Amino acid sequence: MKKKLPLALLGLLSLASLASVAQAMGRSGANPASRIDARSRVVDASGNIRVPANYRATYSFLGSWAIAADHGQGSKQIHDVYASPGTVAAYHKTGRFPDGSVLVKEVYETATGAMTTGIVSHAEKLKGWFVMVRDSKDNHPGNKLWGDGWGWSWFDASDPLKTTSTDYKANCRSCHIPARGSEWVYVQGYPVLK
Numbered sequence: 001m002k003k004k005l006p007l008a009l010l011g012l013l014s015l016a017s018l019a020s021v022a023q024a025m026g027r028s029g030a031n032p033a034s035r036i037d038a039r040s041r042v043v044d045a046s047g048n049i050r051v052p053a054n055y056r057a058t059y060s061f062l063g064s065w066a067i068a069a070d071h072g073q074g075s076k077q078i079h080d081v082y083a084s085p086g087t088v089a090a091y092h093k094t095g096r097f098p099d100g101s102v103l104v105k106e107v108y109e110t111a112t113g114a115m116t117t118g119i120v121s122h123a124e125k126l127k128g129w130f131v132m133v134r135d136s137k138d139n140h141p142g143n144k145l146w147g148d149g150w151g152w153s154w155f156d157a158s159d160p161l162k163t164t165s166t167d168y169k170a171n172c173r174s175c176h177i178p179a180r181g182s183e184w185v186y187v188q189g190y191p192v193l194k
């Protein structure tokens with residue numbers, strides 16, 4: 001009996017480590033299945049995009065942008081950017097955004113004031129979201145919100161399900177031309193991609 005105990009313990013230990021490996025895989029979400037899953041939750045069959053539900057809990061935080069105030073100190077807007085599970089790991093491997101990757105940029109109005117660290121702006125009111133969905137094969141040629149390897153849409157904070165964008169060439173493209181060489185994404189702002 002006594003001799004069998006260590007074996008049983010070993011079994012338990014290896015079960016435990018298997019479980020933690022499985023958990024770690026789930027967390028990193030590096031498997032292609034979770035990328036397809038991210039896309040299917042965000043895009044319907046005709047290519048209509050929505051803001052992903054619950055992205056703050058399940059997506060990776062990429063980084064933030066502070067837009068300087070027109071006058072005086074502080075920032076007038078703060079933009080926080082998130083990527084769907086698996087995007088960061090795949091980007092590290094290939095240097096590219098894999099098909100199905102979803103990027104979400106939150107746009108906040110700020111409040112600025114004196115704090116113990118200095119003059120500080122913080123996110124105050126969510127104005128809405130910019131969403132991009134990677135599609136390097138340009139699967140929606142007839143849809144004006146898709147092209148150049150992405151689906152593109154803006155959502156007012158009042159309606160995360162329905163975009164107000166009508167044509168990415170008019171609504172998005174020209175502003176993203178400086179980032180064309182990095183698949184239209186301003187990657188320099190995202191420390192976790194470096």
Ligand code: HEC
Nearest residue numbers: 065079103105130131132152153154165171172175185186
């Ligand atoms: C006025 C110029 C401008 C317009 C219009 C614009 N973008 Fe952007 N976008 C930027 C800039 C600059 C950044 C990064 C810096 C920042 O957020 O200020 C950015 C960042 C993003 C990001 C975060 C990922 C990245 O590329 O770094 C997403 C997502 C995004 N834009 C989507 C869109 C979509 C979708 C549209 C159209 C509906 C759009 N943008 C229109 C200038 C613009």
